[in-house]
């Protein structure tokens with residue numbers, strides 16, 4: 001007997017009337033109209049069954065700290081970094097773990113079951129690293145948490161000197177942090193930024209690790225560290241294992257230079273992460289009008305074959321006062337900021353919070369196919385575009401075939417004479433002509 005059978009489901013690739021059979025935590029069959037005895041049988045009623053959402057870029061050490069010790073008055077990136085510096089001396093292991101665990105509860109409720117989080121490694125005590133390693137162990141049954149060693153103050157610029165900052169970063173990797181991070185645009189000079197990319201990529205190559213750098217999170221069109229990141233990726237044979245996060249300077253670059261740069265990014269097999277909620281909020285702050293949007297060139301990168309994901313980046317922290325772990329909200333903003341309004345582009349926005357980040361993170365067994373992990377989200381929507389439009393309710397969330405979250409359908413009861421008794425905001429119930 002099967003453990004779980006979901007039938008009459010629509011899948012993100014457009015197939016409908018599909019059954020998904022689960023045994024021992026894995027999907028064993030995906031076929032139309034399969035009927036078989038199962039301990040749990042779920043009628044999807046034609047709604048969308050998706051693999052879980054994935055956040056390719058987050059800061060779990062800072063999450064839910066909004067207002068501590070004060071709020072970010074200007075709302076800028078630099079005040080956020082300063083504010084985080086004020087908060088750091090007051091952080092405790094218990095508070096870090098408590099906030100991160102609470103965020104992971106939100107994530108599960110939103111069907112977000114894999115998160116790559118950067119963790120600040122400039123504190124010689126590595127307090128946040130220890131806290132997030134504990135969180136990683138505790139949430140492992142239901143969330144894949146990948147940690148990035150993120151030198152927030154710059155490895156070369158940091159107050160304690162390059163040698164010590166590199167050593168602290170290496171100690172974080174020794175403890176079990178998975179990925180090498182960086183912040184080249186925050187180093188003192190362009191040359192130091194480029195040197196930091198070289199040193200950190202060499203470290204990753206030496207240890208067989210992936211790389212994910214905050215790169216060119218700036219409105220300065222001359223911030224071109226992504227070029228160095230692509231170069232080092234090729235030089236060290238790291239193709240497919242390196243991610244450039246943010247790349248907001250590309251928004252402001254000259255088109256001619258970008259026509260050279262995007263093929264270099266594609267050639268190096270770099271993954272790209274845009275963070276639309278944060279980019280639209282933090283970039284363009286020195287502009288009057290017209291005011292730049294700041295998000296990197298997502299449609300152009302996708303057209304060149306680059307794997308682009310959307311990340312949440314922040315939720316209720318020194319940089320951003322909103323956020324709820326809802327990757328459909330992130331996709332919704334990315335769609336708007338990138339003007340990705342064709343049917344195909346809207347579908348890509350859904351992929352940017354599901355299949356694309358699965359590739360960037362190197363997740364094994366992700367997807368809805370025989371042999372994949374039975375990690376599934378049933379959405380109150382017929383297809384990916386409707387899911388984005390409605391930021392659809394996650395009706396049921398499964399991890400390895402076990403139900404870990406559920407929510408009632410979003411329906412408003414109406415008290416209107418001559419009108420239906422309720423509405424669920426769905427398109428399929430509307431007369432077409």
Ligand SMILES: [Zn+2]
Nearest residue numbers: 059118214313
């Ligand atoms: Zn970030």
